[in-house]
Amino acid sequence: MGNGIQMANISDTDIGLFISDFGMRILDLVSQIAVRNRKWEIMLLDPFRRKINYLRISITDRCNLRCRYCMPEEGIPLIPHEEILTYEEILRIVRVFATEGISKVRLTGGEPLVRKGIVDFVSRLSQIEEIKDLSLTTNGILLKEFAHDLKKAGLRRINISLDSLTKERFCQITRKDDFERVWAGIEEALRVGLFPIKINMVAIQGLNDDEIESFARLTLHLPLIIRYIEYMPSGNGEEWKESDILTIPRIKDRLERVGKLIPIPSGRWDGPAKRFRIEGALGEIGLIGPVSSHFCDDCNRLRLTPDGKIRTCLFSDEEIDVKELLRNGGSDQDLKERLLVALREKPERHPIHTQHFKKCQRNMSAIGG
Ligand code: SAM
Numbered sequence: 174m175g176n177g178i179q180m181a182n183i184s185d186t187d188i189g190l191f192i193s194d195f196g197m198r199i200l201d202l203v204s205q206i207a208v209r210n211r212k213w214e215i216m217l218l219d220p221f222r223r224k225i226n227y228l229r230i231s232i233t234d235r236c237n238l239r240c241r242y243c244m245p246e247e248g249i250p251l252i253p254h255e256e257i258l259t260y261e262e263i264l265r266i267v268r269v270f271a272t273e274g275i276s277k278v279r280l281t282g283g284e285p286l287v288r289k290g291i292v293d294f295v296s297r298l299s300q301i302e303e304i305k306d307l308s309l310t311t312n313g314i315l316l317k318e319f320a321h322d323l324k325k326a327g328l329r330r331i332n333i334s335l336d337s338l339t340k341e342r343f344c345q346i347t348r349k350d351d352f353e354r355v356w357a358g359i360e361e362a363l364r365v366g367l368f369p370i371k372i373n374m375v376a377i378q379g380l381n382d383d384e385i386e387s388f389a390r391l392t393l394h395l396p397l398i399i400r401y402i403e404y405m406p407s408g409n410g411e412e413w414k415e416s417d418i419l420t421i422p423r424i425k426d427r428l429e430r431v432g433k434l435i436p437i438p439s440g441r442w443d444g445p446a447k448r449f450r451i452e453g454a455l456g457e458i459g460l461i462g463p464v465s466s467h468f469c470d471d472c473n474r475l476r477l478t479p480d481g482k483i484r485t486c487l488f489s490d491e492e493i494d495v496k497e498l499l500r501n502g503g504s505d506q507d508l509k510e511r512l513l514v515a516l517r518e519k520p521e522r523h524p525i526h527t528q529h530f531k532k533c534q535r536n537m538s539a540i541g542g
Contacts, residue, residue: 217274219516227444227474228275230263231541232291233283234479238312239348240336241411242377242404246348249409249536256480260294262499264301266477269508271303275475279308279332281541283479286315292322299327308332310373310542314351316358324365331362332371332400337381338388346380363395371398371459376419385424389431392456400446400459407487409536421447421462428458445471463487469522475515476541483511484540485519493518 217225234252239245258266267278278298285291299307309323310332323331335355337343343352362370374381374388388399401424406413428434432451439448445468446459462468469486476484481496493515498507 215272215274217512217516219519221470221519221521223470223472223519224274225473225475225516225519226274227277227279228267228270228477229279229281229474229541230267230477231281231283231479231539232260232263232285232294233257233288234536234539235287236282236284236312236538237287237314237349238284238351241346241348242375242413243537244409249538252480252539256496258477258479258481258496258499260290260297262481262496263294263477264297265499265505266481266495266508267298267304268301269505270512271301273509273512276303277306277473278304279310279541281310283538283541284312284314285309286311286319292319292326295323295328296326310334311358312347313355313358314349315354317354317361320358320361320367321365324367328367330369330371331367332373333359333362334373334375335359336374336377338384338391342381342384359397363397368396369398369457370396371400373400373402375402375404376424377404378417378419380417382419382427385419385427386431389428389451389458392451392454392458393432395456397456398459399456400461402461403464405463405487407537407540418464420465421460422465424460434458444473463523467522469520472519475512475519478535478539478541480539483515484535485515486523487540487542488523489520490535491518491520 219225236244239248267275280295282288295307295309298304307328308330309328311334313333313335316331316333333355336346337352340350340352343355344350359370359372372388372391374384376382376385385401388401391397392399401421403421404413404418425434428449428451432453434449435452437448437450437457444461445463446461449458449460450456451458472486476487477495478484478492481499482492482494484492493511495508495511498511
């Protein structure tokens with residue numbers, strides 16, 4: 174793409190101007206300024222013209238569960254404390270990236286609620302003007318204690334991971350007897366008004382597939398969004414087999430036994446989930462098929478690991494180091510340029526179905542899922 178200004182055909186509501194690499198050393202990368210609702214908006218575009226506006230930050234690799242599909246009972250080697258980004262460092266990264274077009278941030282882990290000082294950190298993040306959507310993914314164990322303070326600190330919405338609605342099965346999957354604490358956390362999140370509350374269920378053949386309908390029935394009377402996620406080949410947990418995946422089409426068939434599925438159009442902040450409502454239900458259903466349906470064309474995200482590496486794709490071990498830069502006096506401009514390098518490195522597609530595919534080296538708990 175050459176220098177200069179070009180009209181971009183982004184969507185019906187956007188009038189875009191590409192401003193290409195004015196003095197940028199990195200060719201092929203462009204920032205885009207668009208007019209949306211009469212406001213100028215800066216956008217990051219990768220070489221495949223995907224708009225990248227979402228940063229998923231794993232703030233710790235520590236977790237208080239040992240889910241079988243994620244890690245072994247004894248845990249995995251932990252990142253030394255001094256290698257983990259401080260909150261101050263993460264805030265600086267977010268502030269700089271936000272000026273470049275990152276407007277959506279999700280905190281994850283490990284388990285983000287086990288990291289000390291999380292409420293104050295959320296409060297500081299929520300004050301970054303350009304961040305329009307701030308969310309957090311948790312296993313819910315500590316949510317009853319934190320929900321109120323997180324909401325007060327500016328958290329808008331929350332995702333809670335839960336793979337079973339029975340105490341025994343929960344215990345079998347997570348190796349911890351904490352189902353009641355998680356459920357109390359969900360109730361508290363509802364009570365304090367976090368909204369929306371999304372429950373993420375990883376559906377695994379032969380493990381919890383018999384609970385698909387019971388999860389869906391929760392939406393009939395509660396304003397919850399139940400999201401079914403395909404089991405992905407990742408992590409250091411029990412061996413992943415393709416036959417364990419319950420594909421989205423199969424999940425959908427099962428959901429239709431509960432009631433008629435009415436499609437809901439995607440909103441601006443929606444990720445790759447296909448949204449539905451069971452006729453008459455208060456809540457919603459979301460279907461996320463990272464394995465069966467490539468949604469790479471719409472991928473809008475980058476990930477930041479606890480030790481300060483940007484990952485461009487969940488399934489790629491390509492990492493761009495920003496911690497080294499931060500700790501060696503790098504300027505904000507240097508950080509911006511690292512961001513652009515990450516953008517350039519973002520693969521067009523994940524390699525799951527190709528012969529080159531191998532499980533990524535980092536565990537999901539150190540990437541953030
Ligand atoms: N501790 C938090 C939680 O439980 O939500 C955040 C981290 S956890 C790694 C994030 C999500 O990744 C969870 O919903 C978990 O179920 C999901 N996950 C982990 N391994 C997975 C896999 N192999 N396939 C699909 N989802 C997975």
